[in-house]
Amino acid sequence: MTTTVSAESQPFQAEVAELLHLMVHSVYSETDIFLRELISNASDACDKLRYEAIARPELITDGAPPEIRIVPDKKADTLSVVDTGIGMDRQELIDNLGTIARSGTKSFLSKLTEAKDGANLIGQFGVGFYAAFMVADRIVVTSRRAGSDDVWVWSSEGGSGFEIAPASEEAAKRVARGTEIMLHLKKDAAKYLEAYEIERIVREYSDNIQFPILLVPEEGEPRQINSASALWQRSKSDLKPEDYKQAYQQIAGAFDEPAMTLHYRAEGRQSYAVLLFAPSTKPFDLFQVERKGKVKLYVRRVFIADDAELLPAYLRFIRGVIDSEDLPLNISREMLQNNPQLAQIRKAVTTRVINELETLGDKDQDAFTKIWDAFGPVIKEGLYEDFERRDKLLALSRFTTTAGEKRSLKQYVDDLKPNQTEVYYLVGDTIERLKSNPKLESARARGVEVLLLTDPVDAFWTSAPLEFGGKPLKSLSQGDVDFGLIPLTDDKAETKDEREADAATTIAVIKDALGERVSDVRASQRLTASASCLVAGGDARDRALERLLAQQNRGSVTRPILEINLRHPLVAALATDTAQAKDLAFLLFEQAQILDGEMPDDPAAFASRLNQLVLRGVAK
Numbered sequence: 001m002t003t004t005v006s007a008e009s010q011p012f013q014a015e016v017a018e019l020l021h022l023m024v025h026s027v028y029s030e031t032d033i034f035l036r037e038l039i040s041n042a043s044d045a046c047d048k049l050r051y052e053a054i055a056r057p058e059l060i061t062d063g064a065p066p067e068i069r070i071v072p073d074k075k076a077d078t079l080s081v082v083d084t085g086i087g088m089d090r091q092e093l094i095d096n097l098g099t100i101a102r103s104g105t106k107s108f109l110s111k112l113t114e115a116k117d118g119a120n121l122i123g124q125f126g127v128g129f130y131a132a133f134m135v136a137d138r139i140v141v142t143s144r145r146a147g148s149d150d151v152w153v154w155s156s157e158g159g160s161g162f163e164i165a166p167a168s169e170e171a172a173k174r175v176a177r178g179t180e181i182m183l184h185l186k187k188d189a190a191k192y193l194e195a196y197e198i199e200r201i202v203r204e205y206s207d208n209i210q211f212p213i214l215l216v217p218e219e220g221e222p223r224q225i226n227s228a229s230a231l232w233q234r235s236k237s238d239l240k241p242e243d244y245k246q247a248y249q250q251i252a253g254a255f256d257e258p259a260m261t262l263h264y265r266a267e268g269r270q271s272y273a274v275l276l277f278a279p280s281t282k283p284f285d286l287f288q289v290e291r292k293g294k295v296k297l298y299v300r301r302v303f304i305a306d307d308a309e310l311l312p313a314y315l316r317f318i319r320g321v322i323d324s325e326d327l328p329l330n331i332s333r334e335m336l337q338n339n340p341q342l343a344q345i346r347k348a349v350t351t352r353v354i355n356e357l358e359t360l361g362d363k364d365q366d367a368f369t370k371i372w373d374a375f376g377p378v379i380k381e382g383l384y385e386d387f388e389r390r391d392k393l394l395a396l397s398r399f400t401t402t403a404g405e406k407r408s409l410k411q412y413v414d415d416l417k418p419n420q421t422e423v424y425y426l427v428g429d430t431i432e433r434l435k436s437n438p439k440l441e442s443a444r445a446r447g448v449e450v451l452l453l454t455d456p457v458d459a460f461w462t463s464a465p466l467e468f469g470g471k472p473l474k475s476l477s478q479g480d481v482d483f484g485l486i487p488l489t490d491d492k493a494e495t496k497d498e499r500e501a502d503a504a505t506t507i508a509v510i511k512d513a514l515g516e517r518v519s520d521v522r523a524s525q526r527l528t529a530s531a532s533c534l535v536a537g538g539d540a541r542d543r544a545l546e547r548l549l550a551q552q553n554r555g556s557v558t559r560p561i562l563e564i565n566l567r568h569p570l571v572a573a574l575a576t577d578t579a580q581a582k583d584l585a586f587l588l589f590e591q592a593q594i595l596d597g598e599m600p601d602d603p604a605a606f607a608s609r610l611n612q613l614v615l616r617g618v619a620k
Helices: 014-025 033-055 090-098 105-114 119-125 128-134 169-174 187-193 195-205 241-252 340-363 365-379 381-385 390-396 409-414 431-435 438-445 498-517 543-551 569-576 581-595 603-619
Strands: 008-011 068-073 078-083 136-144 151-156 161-166 178-185 213-215 260-266 272-278 294-299 302-305 319-324 399-401 404-407 423-427 450-453 471-475 520-523 532-535 561-564
Touching: 033 068, 033 078, 033 128, 033 178, 033 195, 033 302, 068 187, 068 195, 090 136, 090 151, 090 161, 128 136, 136 169, 151 169, 178 187, 187 195, 195 213, 195 241, 241 260, 241 272, 241 319, 260 340, 260 365, 272 340, 319 340, 340 365, 340 390, 365 381, 381 390, 390 409, 399 409, 404 409, 409 423, 423 438, 423 543, 431 450, 438 532, 498 520, 498 561, 498 569, 498 581, 532 581, 561 581, 569 581, 581 603
Parallel strands: 068 213, 294 319, 423 450, 423 471, 520 561
Antiparallel strands: 008 161, 068 078, 078 178, 136 151, 136 178, 151 161, 260 272, 272 319, 294 302, 399 404, 399 450, 532 561
């Protein structure tokens, strides 16, 4: 160990400095979380040591199992959390405590600034170490990485930076392996030096931590204050709802209550215990590009990985533990993706989770609604990705439709109109815009229910050929739609008009005016009140998907079909007013673009054309 190197000062990453400012200058009601977060970090360090020691037994030379110690010192006004885990070297101290290497940090800081109580955000976002500055004026971290002779000290007062230096001889003796985090408490945080307060927090948040948590009093012998039992290995009959709630909050690092709990043991060719939870609130990292899951893999209670992809990406909101009795303890992270035993577990657990969600949807609508409101767009990713379970996921899905909210496809099919043979949907940006879309007019006149799809993923999963209950799903923005066989709710809603006789002439005039801007012009079966709309051909991509891909430069835009309502006065005027025919044709096309949420190709020309037509009408 080198002792001649002087302390080195380094600045915090900008986001860390901003976060610490919020911690130091804000008062959250849940300041208890600092201890839970430090214990959770200590547990992770012990997990990592057990994992690395599988391949390198020399890391645990003393043979002692990892443990966590909490040491209050009223004379010095310090509280220490000490673990005998993997420890950190100099660079790891800098990387782990001086930066936040996660995407979405800016978004988190913005949310934290706006929140009245940031405790939930801290727990969900994984920046728990910094929560200690809510109760401490100064933090000193002393750490020795397992297998190393070097001991380093990181210290900070929560300002703009930190210092790092080799540990003194006395500190080095104190930390034989692992990490000691010493908090110099603020005066108003003195309660955290009381044994009963420490025990209360540990019981509430950390009782199921797999390592002994020892309270080291100023007088007397250290004593264990957590149960340190793997709750997922216990029988369901021995557990109460409160036990599951505490386990969820500890495993997931969350403060909400689970909306669904799945606990069972699989026996047979594979033996493994499963304890999974569906949160009731949405975490901030749900839509990160990596789409990583958060289910932890254990082998015979030894932590292996928290990124083993034990569930498909569309179930990445599920939290919990899967503990295998059969996988080899020395399985590497690289081997996890190709291990056939793990693949069987993944398939079986995925099916079980979907079945549990389905059962919840039938028996507990309130709980299922919480899950669907928070994670519905994520679950629908499976409609696009998981062909094997597509039918089950369709049955599970809930939709806003022209008939109401949270409608299932079973309810839709049960309420089909006479002669209706398809399930109709419309994809768009917002519910309000979809409800005013002219493509709904003919369906609305017949009381035909239409799914209103506004999540970005909807444009993708609807591109696959789908059916439910023998009824194919059909877009109102794509291909031919004919409601002729479905009776009108009001016989006067549509009436035959003699002006339809001019269809061929009108269509020819519009085609000549628009040229290559459209692939075709045809009379519409969708419209009853509006003059025109744009649709995609039967073999082309849906208009909503095409717009989404074009925004990402992932596909060319095909020419749309312009459908016109031959009963509309604006369309009828085309055949009688040849002087304005071209302007009217462009107006039909451009207003259809606007109704679809698009800008006209030439907004200035559109405005000029519209002004001229209005003035001509005023002059007459």
